[in-house]
Amino acid sequence: MVIRTDRREAEALPVLYRIPEATRVLGxxxxxxxxxxxxxxxxxVKEGRTRLVPVSAVAEYVELLEREAGERR
Structure with a gap:
């Protein structure tokens, strides 16, 4: 399924999470x-003294969990 968004909505989507945001997203x-x-x-990644979690890294981590769950079956 493809969800279409206009340009303003796409620009509002985060590409990096601060650690507190990443904890909420990952639960x-x-x-x-x-x-x-x-x-x-x-x-x-780091920007100055701030540690940031790329949205893509969260997706990669979830994919890793799914692969590991599939291997255990």
Missing amino acids: MSRTVVYDLIRVGRLRT
């Missing part, structure tokens, strides 16, 4: 998110 605690970052399961 995980701050500690768990930082652990995922530390062990390399959740990719981040």
Whole structure:
């Protein structure tokens, strides 16, 4: 299914999450998110002193979880 948005809506969509936003999106605690970052399961970028989680990294992490769940069957 394709959802069409106008340009203003597309510009309003985030491409980077701060850690508190990433915790809400993932439904995980701050500690768990930082652990995922530390062990390399959740990719981040830095801008100055701010650690940011790309939206694409969240999608990659979810895909990783789905692959791992499929392997366990």
